[in-house]
Amino acid sequence: MSHDLAVWDGDRPLDDLRAGLTYDELYERYLEPEDVVVPPAPRIVAYVEALVSRYPDDVDRSVVRASPPVVEEASGPIVYLLMS
Numbered sequence: 001m002s003h004d005l006a007v008w009d010g011d012r013p014l015d016d017l018r019a020g021l022t023y024d025e026l027y028e029r030y031l032e033p034e035d036v037v038v039p040p041a042p043r044i045v046a047y048v049e050a051l052v053s054r055y056p057d058d059v060d061r062s063v064v065r066a067s068p069p070v071v072e073e074a075s076g077p078i079v080y081l082l083m084s
Contacts, residue, residue, distance in 0.1 A: 002082060004083075006023055006040075006079070008078040009077040027078065030076040030077070038076040041076060
């Protein structure tokens, strides 16, 4: 089983509709354009580092599967992860 996980730094949306709109906006602004390079926000870096520390990629049953390194999948206040 696998999951796609989007995590962003910011206020918690009031409902699912607003969460979807926030995700769409952040994705279009930070992840979609290939020519835009925005360093990941410190809280996103800390989240990704904690996740990778708990589930290291070199373990056969790793939860986080990403190539290149996971933190490089982050941009600004958002990271999008594939988890299995």
